[in-house]
Amino acid sequence: MTASSTPESNAPRPWKRPPALFTHTGWRRTIYIGALVYLVLAVQSIEVDWMRVYEGLERGWRFVQGFLVPDFTSRWDDIQAGLIESLTMTVTSTVAGILISVPIGIGAARNLTPMPVYLLCRAIITVSRSFQEIIIAILLVAMFGFGPFAGFLTLAFATIGFLSKLLAEDIEACNAVQIEAVRATGAGWWQVVNYAVQPQVMPRLIGLSLYRLDINFRESAVIGIVGAGGIGATLNTAIDRYEYDSAGAILIIIIAIVLLVEYSSSHVRRWVQ
Amino acid sequence: MTTGTLESQWQYRTPKQRLLRWVGWFWLVALTVFCWQVMTRDTIWAFVTDAPRQAADIGGRMVPPAWGYINTLWEPLWDTLNIATLGTLLGVIIAVPVAFLAARNTTPSVYLVRPVALLIIVASRSINSLIWALLLVAIIGPGLLAGIIAIGLRSIGFVAKLLYEAIEEIDEKQVEAVRATGGSGLQIIDYGIVPQVLPTFWGISVFRWDINIRESTILGLVGAGGLGLQLQASLNVLAWPQVTMIFIVILATVVLSEWVSARVRQAVL
Numbered sequence: 001m002t003a004s005s006t007p008e009s010n011a012p013r014p015w016k017r018p019p020a021l022f023t024h025t026g027w028r029r030t031i032y033i034g035a036l037v038y039l040v041l042a043v044q045s046i047e048v049d050w051m052r053v054y055e056g057l058e059r060g061w062r063f064v065q066g067f068l069v070p071d072f073t074s075r076w077d078d079i080q081a082g083l084i085e086s087l088t089m090t091v092t093s094t095v096a097g098i099l100i101s102v103p104i105g106i107g108a109a110r111n112l113t114p115m116p117v118y119l120l121c122r123a124i125i126t127v128s129r130s131f132q133e134i135i136i137a138i139l140l141v142a143m144f145g146f147g148p149f150a151g152f153l154t155l156a157f158a159t160i161g162f163l164s165k166l167l168a169e170d171i172e173a174c175n176a177v178q179i180e181a182v183r184a185t186g187a188g189w190w191q192v193v194n195y196a197v198q199p200q201v202m203p204r205l206i207g208l209s210l211y212r213l214d215i216n217f218r219e220s221a222v223i224g225i226v227g228a229g230g231i232g233a234t235l236n237t238a239i240d241r242y243e244y245d246s247a248g249a250i251l252i253i254i255i256a257i258v259l260l261v262e263y264s265s266s267h268v269r270r271w272v273q
Numbered sequence: 274m275t276t277g278t279l280e281s282q283w284q285y286r287t288p289k290q291r292l293l294r295w296v297g298w299f300w301l302v303a304l305t306v307f308c309w310q311v312m313t314r315d316t317i318w319a320f321v322t323d324a325p326r327q328a329a330d331i332g333g334r335m336v337p338p339a340w341g342y343i344n345t346l347w348e349p350l351w352d353t354l355n356i357a358t359l360g361t362l363l364g365v366i367i368a369v370p371v372a373f374l375a376a377r378n379t380t381p382s383v384y385l386v387r388p389v390a391l392l393i394i395v396a397s398r399s400i401n402s403l404i405w406a407l408l409l410v411a412i413i414g415p416g417l418l419a420g421i422i423a424i425g426l427r428s429i430g431f432v433a434k435l436l437y438e439a440i441e442e443i444d445e446k447q448v449e450a451v452r453a454t455g456g457s458g459l460q461i462i463d464y465g466i467v468p469q470v471l472p473t474f475w476g477i478s479v480f481r482w483d484i485n486i487r488e489s490t491i492l493g494l495v496g497a498g499g500l501g502l503q504l505q506a507s508l509n510v511l512a513w514p515q516v517t518m519i520f521i522v523i524l525a526t527v528v529l530s531e532w533v534s535a536r537v538r539q540a541v542l
Contacts, residue, residue: 017464042355045417052414060412088308095305130524134403134491138508143327145320148312222401225495235404239411247408251400258399 059242066244067251075238075246082234083253085148086220089230093152093220094213097159102205104160105167106193111179112171121164128161137223148229155216155223162215166208170201203272210265217261221254331513338521339514346503346522352417353499353526356492357485360424365478367425368432375433376440378448379462390433397430402488406497420497424485431484432477439473440466475541483534490523500526 072079107113107121133154140150140157174197182196224232231250238247286294373379375390405423413419443466451465493501500519507515 017468038358042359045352045355046359046421047416048418049414049416053418056411056413063408063412084311088312091308092305092312095301130527131520132487132491134494135520135523139331142331143324145317147316149316149321152312218399218401222403225403225407232404236407239407242411251404255396255399259395 059244063244063248066246067248069245070249070252071243071245072249075234075243075249078234078237079231079246079250079253082224082231082250085151086217086224086230086232087257089148089151089155089220090213090217093155094159094209094216096152097156097212097216098163098209100156101160101163101167105164106171106197108164108168109171111174111176112189112193112197121168125161125165125168128157129165133158133219133223134226137226137228141227146227146229151220151223151228151230154228155219158219159212159216163205163208163212167201167205170204171197174200206272207265207269210268214258214261214265218254218258334511334513335517337514338517339512340518342515342518343522346500346519349493349498349500349503350522350526353489353493353501354486356417356420356424356489356497356499357482357530360421360489361428361478361482361485363421363425364428364481365432368429368436369474371429372433372436372440373462376437378443378445379440379466390437394430394433394437397426397428398434399430400427402427402485403492403495406492407495410496415496415498417498420489420492420499423492423497424489427488428481428485431481435477436470436474439470439477443469472541476538479534479537479541483530486530487527490526 104121104124107117108125110118113121136157137150137154140153144150144153178200179192179196182192187195220230221232221235224230224234225236227233231254235247235250235254238244238250371390371393374381374386375394377383377387380387380390402423405426406419409419409423413422447469448461448465451461456464489499489501491501491504493499493503494505496502496505500523504516504519507513507519
């Protein structure tokens, strides 16, 4: 600082980049110290049994080997059954979820609906979004028994929150001029939705539906762990039996299907939009 | 004037488009019906029709929540927060180099390094943290560490994907300006790229932290510590009032973390 204030030092003083975040020095120090204290406390709360970890490393190595040399054949019947359950669950729950979430999404758009309907639909969305798939799956399995039907209900329920919310936001962001133009021709509410709103949101709705299909497949691999059917149940069994080569095979299949769905859905989305 | 009224009527789509759409819808419906039949082949409908009664039964057992149970939940809650935060930290530390290796404009080699980085991202993204936890609990034993690593592994793909997309969208002029001063590769990244993606980076990290809080609440179901462990214990003994209390705590945590993350993102972006 002193060097730069004296006029005779013409040499370029070393420039120091100003902090990008927390520009106030006091705040910055408080936050840094707070973060450090938290880190120390948090790390202390981890209890690691290093002997167990050491023993587990050999298992970990076996898993890596299983992943590199997957065993598709010996448990193929179970894997196939799980896959079919997962895929059918994904398709039916996505379709059912879309069918239910379109009316709810329209109901939750402020520019199309009266206040009571709006509040009701927003409440449904909030309830559906605040609980995780796994928790819903636990409850639904307790009610509907084990199997893919509970999984179907779980995924459909989770789809409603996701799709309705994004659809409602999309409808609210619609070009109001087009809605007004259609309304000026004397169109009723249905005609406004059909001719002014639908063409504007349709491409995005299709894109979101495909995205949700992708998510639903991923989730269908998880909710099996709590008994809602699908490939997750098979995977859980494989790991419980320490059959890491079968588990590796299942994981590879999951990754491949996710990749496939993701790529095809991005193609369809580009084609639609 | 000679053309018939039918042809002159304006129509939105050509007959071919209409036919294609009709066929598309038809296949969609057929596929759904087929999937539905395959899926419900083994469904025991007696359980399904019985569900309302079951729901009423469970619902009746769930209220009132066991309010006093909250005192045993503070420690799992602290564990859950630690799993999410340390897991996010771990994920971010690994994700940043991966993102720079995956971005087209910073990767050392488009043909060798970039595909590997993309593969890491895809593998991490397609496997849910619960599955990672399932594996890690089997490998390194139950406890917080498995949860932290599971959350970290899952976060890599998410953070790296969004970050590398942000890196690819930067303003190249600033990079060129730093390069023109004679900056080395690392200096270009430090002065040309990092300042441009830093707000996005904080936004992504906090967003992921928020998601991780959600996910870490249930990781305990497979033995990875936190609230899920208590949930599993209560479910096993069918202590529904305790389950309700855990749900309430989870809901409160999730809402709070969502609020925090929204505020931070608002401040940063």
